Amino acid sequence: MNAPLLEARSLGKSYPRDSDARGRFGALLRLLAGRPIPRLPVLSDISLEVVRGQSLAIIGENGAGKSTLLKLLSGVIAPTTGSVRRTGSLGALLELGAGFDAEQSGRENIRLSARLMGWDAEHLAQRFDEIVAFADIGRYLDEPVKHYSSGMVVRLGFAVVAAVRPDLLITDEVLAVGDESFQKKCIRWMEDYLAGGGTLLLVSHSMYHVQKLCRHALWLREGKVAAYGDVFEVTQDYLAYHERKSAAESGPALDAHYSGGEYRITAVELNGEGGTVPCVLQAGESLALSVTLHSPDGRRPGLALGLARADGTPVYGLTTDMEPVPAAQVDAGHWSYRCVFPDLPLLPGSYTVNLHAMEPEGVRLYDTVERGVVIRGATREVGMVRLLHRWEA
Amino acid sequence: MQRRWHLLRHFVRQDLAQRYAGQLTGLAWIALAPLLQLALFTLVFGYIFKARVPGLEGGGYVAFLALGMWPWFAFSEAVTRAASAVTDHIGLLNKVAVPPEVLIAARVATPFLLHATGFVLVLGAIVALGTPLHFAGLPAVLAAWLVLLLLALAVGTLAAVLQVFVRDLAQLVAYLLTAWMFLSPVLYTREMSPAAMQGWMQVNPIAGIVESAREPLLFGRWDAPGLLVAAIGATVVAAIAIVLFRRVRPHLHDFL
Numbered sequence: 133m134n135a136p137l138l139e140a141r142s143l144g145k146s147y148p149r150d151s152d153a154r155g156r157f158g159a160l161l162r163l164l165a166g167r168p169i170p171r172l173p174v175l176s177d178i179s180l181e182v183v184r185g186q187s188l189a190i191i192g193e194n195g196a197g198k199s200t201l202l203k204l205l206s207g208v209i210a211p212t213t214g215s216v217r218r219t220g221s222l223g224a225l226l227e228l229g230a231g232f233d234a235e236q237s238g239r240e241n242i243r244l245s246a247r248l249m250g251w252d253a254e255h256l257a258q259r260f261d262e263i264v265a266f267a268d269i270g271r272y273l274d275e276p277v278k279h280y281s282s283g284m285v286v287r288l289g290f291a292v293v294a295a296v297r298p299d300l301l302i303t304d305e306v307l308a309v310g311d312e313s314f315q316k317k318c319i320r321w322m323e324d325y326l327a328g329g330g331t332l333l334l335v336s337h338s339m340y341h342v343q344k345l346c347r348h349a350l351w352l353r354e355g356k357v358a359a360y361g362d363v364f365e366v367t368q369d370y371l372a373y374h375e376r377k378s379a380a381e382s383g384p385a386l387d388a389h390y391s392g393g394e395y396r397i398t399a400v401e402l403n404g405e406g407g408t409v410p411c412v413l414q415a416g417e418s419l420a421l422s423v424t425l426h427s428p429d430g431r432r433p434g435l436a437l438g439l440a441r442a443d444g445t446p447v448y449g450l451t452t453d454m455e456p457v458p459a460a461q462v463d464a465g466h467w468s469y470r471c472v473f474p475d476l477p478l479l480p481g482s483y484t485v486n487l488h489a490m491e492p493e494g495v496r497l498y499d500t501v502e503r504g505v506v507i508r509g510a511t512r513e514v515g516m517v518r519l520l521h522r523w524e525a
Numbered sequence: 526m527q528r529r530w531h532l533l534r535h536f537v538r539q540d541l542a543q544r545y546a547g548q549l550t551g552l553a554w555i556a557l558a559p560l561l562q563l564a565l566f567t568l569v570f571g572y573i574f575k576a577r578v579p580g581l582e583g584g585g586y587v588a589f590l591a592l593g594m595w596p597w598f599a600f601s602e603a604v605t606r607a608a609s610a611v612t613d614h615i616g617l618l619n620k621v622a623v624p625p626e627v628l629i630a631a632r633v634a635t636p637f638l639l640h641a642t643g644f645v646l647v648l649g650a651i652v653a654l655g656t657p658l659h660f661a662g663l664p665a666v667l668a669a670w671l672v673l674l675l676l677a678l679a680v681g682t683l684a685a686v687l688q689v690f691v692r693d694l695a696q697l698v699a700y701l702l703t704a705w706m707f708l709s710p711v712l713y714t715r716e717m718s719p720a721a722m723q724g725w726m727q728v729n730p731i732a733g734i735v736e737s738a739r740e741p742l743l744f745g746r747w748d749a750p751g752l753l754v755a756a757i758g759a760t761v762v763a764a765i766a767i768v769l770f771r772r773v774r775p776h777l778h779d780f781l
Contacts, residue, residue, distance in 0.1 A: 148779050153692065156780055160690035163773055207622040209778040226620050233617040240539060247535050248621060250528065 136181045137220050137300045137331050138205060143178040144213035145200055146171035171212065174200050175355045178214070182300070187332040189342040189363060191370055192352035198335045199304055201352065202226055205333065206302050220299030221250050225289045234278040238269060238288050241277055245292040259295050267291035282309050290314075294321050301325065302333045319344070339367045340514075364480065364510040371482045375410045375442065375504035386501065390426050391465065395433040395489040395498045398466065399424040402485065402503055410482070410504030415518075419476045419505065424468040425489050432459055434490030435469050436497060439505075442482035447516050449486075453494035477518045480509040529627055536631035537638070544635075559643030560650060563591050570712075578714055580744070588656040591647045592739040593711045596670065599640035600677050600731070601702045607632040607681025608688050608698045615781045625777060626770065629685045633677050641670065648742070662741025665749070669737035672756045676730055679763035686766075686773050689780050711735055730758035 148159055149170040159169045175197045182188050190198050203209045205216055206224035232241040242263055246256045264273060267287045272280060280288070286309045293301060301322075322345055326332060336342050342349060342363060349366035351359040358373075359366045390396045401422040402411035413419060425433045438449035452459070452469065460468050483505045488497040567587045570576045578589050610632040611618070611625050618625060652658055688694045709731040710718065718726065726732045733748070733755030741747040 148776075151780065156690045156692075159776075159780065160687070160773075163776060164769070166772070169776070203619075208618075208620065210775040212775075222622075224622070232620065233614070235616075236539070244535060244539075244621070247528075247531050248623070252531065 135219065136183050137218065138180075138182040138333070139217045140178055140180050140205060140214065141217075142214040143175060143201070143204055143211050143216065144173065145175040145197075145204055145209070146173040146212045148172075173355060175204070175352075176213075178352075178357055180350060180357075180360065182331060182333060184220075184299070184331055185326075185329050186348060187326055187334070187346040189346035189349040189367075190333065190335045190352060191337070191339075191342060191349055191367065192358075196352040197355040198352055199226070202302055202304050202333070202335060218300070221296070222300050222302065223249050223293040223296055223298035224302040225286070225293060226302070226304045232277045232285060232289065235276055237276055238267070238273045238280070241288065242292055245289070246296060249292070249296045249298050251296060263291045263295045266294050283311060283314070285309075287314060290318055290321075297325065297330065300331045300333065304335045305337065339371065342367055343512075362510075364508075368480060368506060368508050371442070372410055372412065372504070372506040375482050375484075375506060376408075393428045394426075395428065395491050396426040397423060397435075397487055397489045397499060397501045398426045399468075400487060400501055400503060402505065408503070410506050412506045412508060413476065415478070415480055415507050415509030415511065416475055418472060418474045420470065420472045421485065421487075422468060422470045423487055424462060424466055427465055427467055430464055431492045432461070432467050434492060434494040436486075436488040436490055437471060438486040439478075440484050440486060441516055442484060442504075445516070447478070447483065451490065451494055453490075476507070477520075478505075478507045479513055479516055479518055480507045480511060481516070482506050529624060532623065532627045533631055533634065536628060537634050540631060540635045541638070559595070559640075559647055562594075563587070563647055563650060566590050566594070576712075579716070585656055585743075587654070588651045588658075589739065589743060590712065591651060592644075592742060593735045595640055595644040595647055596673050596735055596738045597706055597709070597711050597731070598643070599637050599670075600673055601706065602636035602640070603633040603677040604680050604684060604702060605695075605698060606636065607677070608684035608695055610681070611685045611777070611781075612688050612692065618778065618781055625685070625774070626682070629682050630678065632685075633674070633681045637670075637674055637677070644670075658742045659745035660742070662745060662747060665741040665747045665752070666738050669734050669752055672730070672752060672759050673734045673738070675756075675763055676734070676759040679759060679766040682766040682770055683762070686769055686777070689773075689777060705731065709735060727754070728758065730755035730762075733758075 148155065149172050150156070150158065162169045178201060180188070190201060192198050200209075202224070203226060204211050205218075206222060206226065207216065207218065208224070208226065233244065236244070242260070243256060246263075267273075267284075267290075269280075269284050269287055272284060277285060277288070319341070322330075322332065326345065332345060334342065334346060346363050348361065349359075349363040349370075350357060351366050351370045353373075359369050386398060386400065387396070388398050390398055399406065399422075403413075403418075403420050404422075405411055411419070421437065423435055423437075425435065427433045434452045436449070436451040439447040441447060457469065460470075462468050485503045485505055487501045487503070489499050490497055570590055571587050576586050578586050581589055607629050610629045614623070614625075614628050617623060618628075648658065684694065684698050688698075706712075708722070708725065709729055710726065711731075715723075715726050715732060715736065733751035733753075736748055737752040737755070
């Protein structure tokens with residue numbers, strides 16, 4: 133029962149360095165002579181295990197090797213090093229679901245897919261209409277797949293998989309392609325499949341889908357395993373990594389010694405931490421912001437403060453002139469503010485704190501400083517903020 | 526293994542459907558094409574060139590030609606189509622776990638199915654045209670076809686694998702096959718060829734195969750050792766093909 137359906141041991145894949153006509157010929161001679169060919173690594177040392185009923189997401193940036201890994205795991209290509217062991221039937225929707233022969237009609241491809249997943253002709257004949265109904269692509273059924281839109285290809289592929297119900301389903305970013313209603317249909321089917329003991333290996337850029345469908349995740353970074361384990365921890369690490377990456381791209385660091393003629397932020401601390409690394413909090417923890425500002429004329433500067441989700445959706449914002457706010461004068465040219473959000477009710481995810489220095493009248497914003505905040509925690513609640521609520525009978 | 530067999534049947538059926546379904550003449554074409562070709566050969570070789578084979582009367586040369594040409598048609602078409610079996614399916618191979626050997630085997634199986642059927646029809650036509658055949662020789666003919674199938678699989682696999690690395694191999698294969706036909710006793714008998722070619726005829730497996738597919742029916746005599754030599758030759762080529770395939774198989778996708 134608990135023998136792994138899929139097991140990969142120190143899997144590695146590299147592609148030949150020379151793939152032009154001359155390089156190919158040279159490679160042939162080397163292969164015949166039993167000598168190694170010059171290669172460029174794409175994946176190295178990947179080990180993973182998927183037992184029946186488990187669901188594993190593979191996440192990572194474009195070019196991290198996710199699709200190559202899926203091809204290795206589903207047996208489409210052979211690994212350069214290491215081994216893959218699989219038991220049970222397999223359904224694979226690779227590269228936008230196009231597990232298909234583009235020259236052949238949808239009808240022919242349904243036949244082929246069903247055959248590959250272990251169905252005989254008789255079984256297929258019984259269920260053919262059901263597959264066609266699920267795919268819902270109308271007259272395109274007898275057109276070559278190359279005339280299909282990417283959405284239609286996914287529909288067709290998913291329809292076969294849905295009918296066959298393989299022991300292990302491997303999908304590559306299929307949910308991104310279909311339209312809204314088909315996506316819902318797929319997710320419903322996948323949830324039902326998982327609830328019925330199905331095993332899923334999913335590649336997706338949507339952390340929402342990943343967290344909804346999978347309990348484990350593997351983060352692939354430049355061909356290596358960056359993290360492997362519980363889905364919430366891995367996805368949060370992954371999002372935090374993205375935050376750091378965009379923070380690194382967001383321009384020059386703070387100038388702590390600024391002494392020019394404008395109001396400026398000269399220091400920011402989140403829960404006592406300076407630097408530009410995102411501040412990581414457990415859901416429900418408090419967040420304290422300490423901001424020091426430069427004032428060219430010694431008057432008390434204003435501060436605008438905003439919290440937004442990583443994609444820019446504002447969550448909450450305020451300025452120091454909205455209410456009586458205490459401030460400390462550090463020295464002749466510097467003032468500091470401290471703002472505490474007790475028991476921050478943000479849901480797990482990535483957020484940014486945006487800070488702007490203002491002149492005392494609170495009319496003009498002078499600069500912008502961004503800091504990342506990552507909220508950790510395992511919850512199935514959706515949205516940005518936990519609203520106070522109670523259930524009543 | 527069973528899955529491979531199912532897949533092979535799938536691709537053969539798909540190939541047959543693609544080549545004949547939807548065409549005006551459909552299934553009838555499978556029967557008509559060989560007979561039309563035979564009529565053409567009769568006209569050109571029997572009546573224009575007035576070619577003769579020692580020991581056979583006028584209509585006999587047509588029978589001689591037909592019995593030798595059909596195995597060759599099967600072999601030549603099988604190798605030509607097998608050569609591009611892998612490169613024609615790059616898209617599929619990169620997305621689906623289809624064993625490449627199944628694609629190659631399917632490309633060999635289809636022409637053999639078609640031309641073996643054609644061969645049976647040609648036998649009927651020859652008898653109808655009044656040339657007597659020695660049907661006691663049929664088992665020997667069947668053995669010859671089986672050796673031919675093995676040779677076609679072997680040469681087809683070699684060509685398909687090499688084609689992945691040398692993409693313009695296809696033109697070369699077509700040329701080599703034409704040369705091979707003229708250098709084999711298909712249009713003539715082994716005895717009619719010059720002395721310098723006799724050594725080559727000994728090692729050319731097609732020679733033994735074509736003779737064994739033709740002469741037991743036509744003359745009632747069978748050169749069994751000749752077919753055995755051909756079978757050994759085909760086995761050697763098959764062994765080379767298997768070694769090459771095994772060695773290259775793990776890297777095949779890297780060059781697709």
